[in-house]
Amino acid sequence: MKVQRTVSVNRPQTAVVAYLADFGNTVYWDPGTISCERTNQGPVDVGATWRNVSSFNGRTSELDYRLERLEPARLVFVGRNKQATATDDLRFAADGAATTITYNAEIQFNGLLRVAGPFLHGRFEKLADEVQTSLQAVLETL
Template sequence: MKVQRTIRVDRPQHTVVAYLADFGNAVQWDPGTMSCMRTDQGPIVVGSTWRNVSDFNGRITELDYRLERLEPARLTFVGHNKQATATDDLRFSTDEATTTITYNAEITFNGLLRLAGPLLRRGFETLADEVETSLTTALETL
């Protein structure tokens, strides 16, 4: 399942990228995230990791996320557990003080959950709409 949202905020790109590079901030902008704790130490670099606990459709899910790409115009996080792999890919562009974020989220279910994937599509779309709103709010208040 894939969703894409385009978000425009009146913040400089470097500020937006720095904030989003710390996936622990997901508790502030992802309505499904209940907690997101860093599981390694040091500066945030490719390979940094987080444990994300989310509520999706009333089900608590834990995913271990890793920062796979850290570039001035792109961030990619990949989360895994036995049931699913989630990828959050964010691309950034700027026009003076406005930053445009192209947010691509993809989830691939494993095992029997693959059969339930189509049934979960509506919930995934709704969550993406909520993220668009809450991420805009979080970034505008930086």
Template sequence: MKVTRTITVDRPLHTVVAYLTDFGNTVHWDPGTISCTRTDRGPISVGSSWRNVSTFNGRTTELDYRLERLEPARLTFVGHNDHATTVDDLLFAKDGDATTITYNAEITFKGLLRLATPLLHGRFERLADEVQTSLTAELELL
């Protein structure tokens, strides 16, 4: 399942990218995230990792996320557990004094859960709408 949302905030690109580079901040803007804890140390770089506990469709799940791409205008985080793989790919563009974010999220279920994919697509779309609203509000506070 894939969803894409575009968000424009009245904040400088470097500020937005710096904030979103720390995946632990998802606890502030992802309504499904219960906790997101860094599992390594040192400066955030490609390979940095987090343990994310979240709810989706009424179930609590844990995913181990890794920062796979860290570029001035793009971040990619990949999460894994026994039941799913997720990819959060964020592209950034300067828009005057504002920043436009194209947020692509994809979840691929494993095993028997793959059969539920069509049934869960509507819920995934609603979650993406909620993330768009809360992420916009959070970034406007920076």
């Protein structure tokens, strides 16, 4: 399952990328996230990891996320557990003092859950709409 949303905010790209690079901040902008704790030490850089607890379609799940790419115009996080692999790919474009974020999210289910994937797409789209609204609101307050 894949979704894409675009968000424009009146904040500089460097500030937006710096904020979103810390995946622990998902608790503030992702309505599905219950908690997101850093699981390693050091600066937020490629290889940084988090344990994300989220709720989706009435179920709670834990995924271990890793920051795979950290670039001035792109962040990629990959989360895994036995049931699924989730990829959050965020791309950034500056427009004067504003920033446009193109947010791509993908979930690949493993095992028996693969069968359920197509039936969950509508809920995934709804969550993406909620993330879009919340992300814009939070980033505008940076």
